[in-house]
Structures are given as structure tokens and as C-alpha cells.
Amino acid sequence: MEVFEAIEKRHSYRGEYTDDPVKKEDLLKIVQAGLQAPSGKNAQTTEFVIVDDREKIFQIGQMHTMQAMKNARAIILCIVDKDPEAVYEGYSFSVEDCAAAVENIMLAITALGYATVWIDGWLRLEKRAEKIAQIIDLPGSKKIKTLLPIGIPKEKLHQREKKAFTQRACFNRYSL
Amino acid sequence: MEVFEAIEKRHSYRGEYTDDPVKKEDLLKIVQAGLQAPSGKNAQTTEFVIVDDREKIFQIGQMHTMQAMKNARAIILCIVDKDPEAVYEGYSFSVEDCAAAVENIMLAITALGYATVWIDGWLRLEKRAEKIAQIIDLPGSKKIKTLLPIGIPKEKLHQREKKAFTQRACFNRYSL
16 A cells, blocks of 8 residues: 555544454564664664464453454554663653554554554553553563554544644744 | 555665755645644644745754754654643643654655654754744744654665564563
């Protein structure tokens, strides 16, 4: 799929997935896209745990009321250090690094005909990130920053409406 | 350009640009890609100031020793609120939102034959973000989070080497 088409078609999918599995070769391509994202000082701070074990998917998915979690065919967990190392003048960029990787992954998912939704805030409540961390034996120094369920969408949905260009962008001088 | 090709070809370009301008229609497509990025609760928190005025580009570019800044043909400034509004259970996601938009923009830049580099940490030092904010009349409630110089690269460079898949990704159980 052409890059501008993928950018336009990417959308948050919270609905049901078909019973079709996510092919292993596709999972590898999808996560590889995340690995190729930029990161501050090329520190490559984001790691990935790909959950394709049915029992573990069920354990994670049943924590959420969303259909896309309940019948996800695979789940990608994006992992960062709880206390990320400074890579430039005392700053770390692990939040930015992870978000760039997630966006690459979402575009790859879209291009391959699957659908997903970016789950972050939900993990921060009711110790959900910690509970899922136990399921995947995550070391205490790491945390799950983002969760992405994957499957083939049953419903055809579109990207939510965005504000017009002129409401968010301008030339040479801030005038919004 | 196909999405996986763009992901693979995207790289940080710090070298010289040719004298060719960045076409206005391309700048619009590039920033539009940023507008279409996901954002927490679709809050669309990132705004963009596109600098294509030669004098302003010079004022900004000469602050940096990097060739890509000194002879940028255009500069995209990604703007966020200094004190972003909470959109979900007390949390805001403006850092994540901006990074996802930047990644879309970088892929669009790559697909159209230009090159760029993600500049963030540099802005945080020596009040550079504040100095550039003055050049574009940015309100005090906003800050420049990311800067992207753009032009047609003189040198053919490649994405920096990334760690192997198995060093950063695993299945079902954290084992890195």
C-alpha cells in the first residue's frame, strides 16, 4: 500500500475481528516496522512482546470491555524502561521513541489489511499495565507503555474526522 | 512510495541540501500527513508552523552548526501547548500525539524524495525553542516541541543500523 493511502486509511478500530489469524510472517513485518522507527540518538529504547498465545490473549483481552480486545487475534505490547537512560544532555526520549514506533506499526497493520487501536491511558489505570506485565514475566525495571490489539476487522470503518488544515497549520507566523 | 519502503528508507539527514525548493504542494501534503496522525481521544493537539520564508529560515538555521539546518529549504515547527489539557482520566498525550505526527511527516518527506532530521533535544537547550518562538510570534502558552528541516538531499544516505529483531522483540514472554 502506498504511504499516503496508509496514513489516510489508518484508524482506531474498537470493533470485532474475524476469526482469521494474524499470519506469523505479517506479525514479523509489522514489528519490524516498529524497529525501524527513529529514536533519540538511535537509542532504540522500545522493545516489543508479541502475544499470539490464545490463553494469554484471552487473559489480557478479558480485562477490557472493547470488542477489539476481547477477540484480538494477536496483541503487541510496547515496552520501555521505567527509568529511561538519558541519551542527550540529560534528556531521554523514550516516550517519543515509542510513539514513533507505534505509528510505524499502525501503518504496517493498515497496509497489511488488519486493524488496531492505540491503547495507552487505559493501561495506567487500575494497575492494568502491572497485571499484564505479570502475564508476560516482565522485569520490574520495565513497563508496558502501549498495547495494540490486532485482527482482521469485521466492520469497515474510517479515520475519524480531523480539523481542517487551516485550523492546525499556518505559514511563517503563528496565526491559529 | 510503498509504506514499508518509506519506513525502511526514512533516515536522519544532517547533510547539505540542493538548491531546489520544497514545492508548496509537497509541503501541504507533508503537513497533511501529520494532521492525519492518531492522537489521544482524537484531541489533535499538535499544530504546525511551516517556515518557507527565506529570511526566517536563515534566522532559525544559522542557530545550528548542522548543514541541514544552515541550508534548509523549508522548516516545519511542531507546536504543542506548554500546559496540555487532560483528555482521559487526568492524562494528556500531547508528547505521544506530536511524535506520531512527526513520524507521519517523516514518512511523507521520504516518499516525496526529500530528507529531514527529527530535532527535539537541541531546542530545549540555550532557550532555542523560545528564540524561534519569537521569530514566528508564538503565543506564550505554546511551545515548539519538534523542528524538521526539509530539502532535497545532496548525499545519498541510509537509515542507521538497527539492532536485530531478536534483540528487541520476543513472543508471549519477555526474554530479551
